[in-house]
Amino acid sequence: MHRVLITAAIVFGLVAPSSANAAPEPALTPAAIDAYLDEAMESTGLPGVSLVVTHGDTVVHATGAGRDSRGEPMAADSPMRVASLSKSMTATAVMTLVEDGRLALDRPVVEQLPEFRMDDARANRITVRHLLNQTSGLSDRTVDIGATDKARTLTDNVATLRSGTLAAEPGTRWAYCNVNYDIAARLVEVASGRSFGDYLRERVFGPLGMTASGTDADLPAPPNGFTSVFGQWVARPELVGFPGGGAGSVITTAADMGRWLIANTGNGPHLVSAQGLTTMQTPVLHRYGMGWGTEEDGDLLVHSGNLFTYNAAQAIDPKTGYGFAVMTNSTGLADDTYPIMLGLAAMSRGETPEVPGATRQWSEVALAAIVVAALGLGGLGVFRARRWASARRGTWWTGARLLPALVPVLLFAGFPAVISIIMGGRAVTWTQLTYYAPLLITVGVAAAAGLATTATRVYRLRSVRSGE
Structure with a gap:
């Protein structure tokens, strides 16, 4: 949300000026990463950051800098909310069920989730693929987002959509809407017979060794994050809407994100087939695949995650086999996780990174x-x-x-x-x-x-x- 608020500030005149074929490995060392992180912390003034860099099947470096709201040092094992980075994990959970034959990407959702109903006949044509590609026609403007946020279970969350309509014919237009991934999470529950959180732990996090990861419905809340008020960082509790959903509920650590990135570069334990991984990472509309998008130049697969006191960004470079994740326990009128991530990616290519400005x-x-x-x-x-x-x-x-x-x-x-x-x-x-x-x-x-x-x-x- 804060990226858009920067745009708003500009409008109002308020803002001042796969690894098997990997290229030769640049000299990206833990010492170089630490030095860059120190520069970034100095220039941005962020209270706390954790990050991880991977290459092939190896964690190059996982670390942290700054402190949390309790005064504890940030580290590779600090629990962090990663917001919409959760979507790539939800898509993976769905794909495991697709490859098990328990879900089908191109069958209508209503045939696989009978409880899904909307006040729009076009909704009967929404497929699982449409949900994951964010091309279902669902929009914040045509469903009651306030009601979805008040739901306490995925069943109730889906039920709130019955009075909603679509903004476009399914498959014709891309629109980012969290509802898509909450419906997908409910599909996981129905197809697997387990809660969404349990399924993530058993079929996604467990096989990768992500022992510190889960949803905000299953894990203790991380420490309060920070918001910036005219240069002062103020600790505030996160504004959590619907807990345990598929759109943005995951809590994890930099260490666990290292395992996640390795899997998504096609290394380590394979959660899905190579074809399944390619399907999720291939853009369809608006440079978006299934929980992964692409940078404008197409070199990186990326996704950002923005909450109200936590931000995160992840990327993988299919050409070099590198992976990057940056997480911060703060938010303001600029998201610094994304430029820090891009700086690390530049370093991996042997380029001089741009240090985020103030x-x-x-x-x-x-x-x-x-x-x-x-x-x-x-x-x-x-x-x-x-x-x-x-x-x-x-x-x-x-x-x-x-x-x-x-x-x-x-x-x-x-x-x-x-x-x-x-x-x-x-x-x-x-x-x-x-x-x-x-x-x-x-x-x-x-x-x-x-x-x-x-x-x-x-x-x-x-x-x-x-x-x-």
């Missing part, structure tokens, strides 16, 4: 400056309201002259809807926006200043016209 810090400096300016202009507007009213006492267009100061008020009143539009229809709530406090505070202060100016001008105008 995007978050400069963004928040710009926002703070706007807050100060809004307070100053609001105070000036109130102070000069009598003069303003006297100069416009007899003009008929005075009412229209009041409107500019109300623009921030209107923006603030509809802010969740505005952000939702910028996000392409993704559902946004006021509670979620509080986790991006600098942006919300900036718009709120501007609205308060505009409202105070307008109210004072109206009062003074009435006084002038009544002769007081």
Whole structure:
């Protein structure tokens, strides 16, 4: 979500400036990774990071830097929420059942999950492949996301969709929607006869030795993460919606992510066939496969994961056999996990990595400056309201002259809807926006200043016209 909020800030003018055929191995050493991580921590100011780099069937380095909200050092075994990185794991669980003959990618979901119903006949044509490719036609704009978040079981989660509709004919348009992967998780339960969390542990995490991994419905919550408030990191509990779903519920560690990356480069224990792995990693629409997408240049298979106090990014390079995962226990108006991951990928190719800049810090400096300016202009507007009213006492267009100061008020009143539009229809709530406090505070202060100016001008105008 925070990536889109950066875009929102720009719109409002607030942000300142397979390994078998692997290429020869570049000199990517643990010491080089540590040195790069130190630079990244210094430039970004992140409170805590854990990461892992793999090559072929080997973990090159798994480590951590900084601290968690309890003051404990971050390490390779620190529990981390990885958000939408979970989708690649859910897709793998589904693919194991496809290869076992218990699910079929191209049969309609309703034939394999009879409880799935929507108020749209087109939903009967959604296949399992559509769900995993995010081409089902499901959209945050056409289903009740608030109701899905309040569900406590996958069964109840799927039941909330009965009043929903589709935004497009299945298979014709790509739209990122978490509901796709929660339905997929329920398919896993029905086809396997086990809970989604149990199936992940038995058929995905267990065979890979990912002993510290599970869903947030099965594991203790990690320490609170952090949100940035004008340069200060504030510990807050994660805003968890539906627990144990297939879209973003996995908790894991850098050490376990190393095992996951090795498997997804075609090394280590094989969870699915080579053909199954290729199917999941092959883009269909919008450079997206099944829980994996591609960078614009097509060199890396990637996926990011964004919550409200944790962020993560993963990538594998099919040409070199390298894998990368970066996780942080914080969020702000910039996601630094992704550029750090890209820097590690550059190092693996023997290139000089780009160290992430202070995007978050400069963004928040710009926002703070706007807050100060809004307070100053609001105070000036109130102070000069009598003069303003006297100069416009007899003009008929005075009412229209009041409107500019109300623009921030209107923006603030509809802010969740505005952000939702910028996000392409993704559902946004006021509670979620509080986790991006600098942006919300900036718009709120501007609205308060505009409202105070307008109210004072109206009062003074009435006084002038009544002769007081």
